Amino acid sequence: MAVRYVAVIGMIGTLALGATQVWANSGGTETSGVGEPGDAKKPARVVLVTMRETDDGKMVYIPVKVDVRSGEQIRFKITNQGKNEHEFVLNTFEENQEHKAEMAKNPGMEHDDPNNKTVAAGKTAEVLWKFTKPGTYEYACLIPGHYESGMRASVVVK
């Protein structure tokens, strides 16, 4: 009887873990490991980000590294100068890896969340974000093949 009880508890634990996983994979979290959506009424430092393809077949962001102070708000002004649709997905490295695996299964996913934008060729987008914890984070394009072609950049929060 006691063994059976433990098994049931174990199962509930697994289910709860599964639910957390789905939530993390949605990418549309209000708060996440990387910080929280910015407050438009407070000052923010503007960081310009360009997305494009290169002549030698790579896909890149400029810049590839952004330094931020903990507690600072950043307004990322993103311009897609490429010929393909690209994404700006700001998150922890781990969450981006999970999300990337999810997108490999569902390539048509489009994003419009506080930390997560799909940007058509020639278009712009903005992400206003507050970095609350020191660490190294990432913005990346998770469209299948793009990350591997170079579309990742680090955000170092100190």
Ligand SMILES: [Cu+2]
């Ligand atoms: Cu891309």
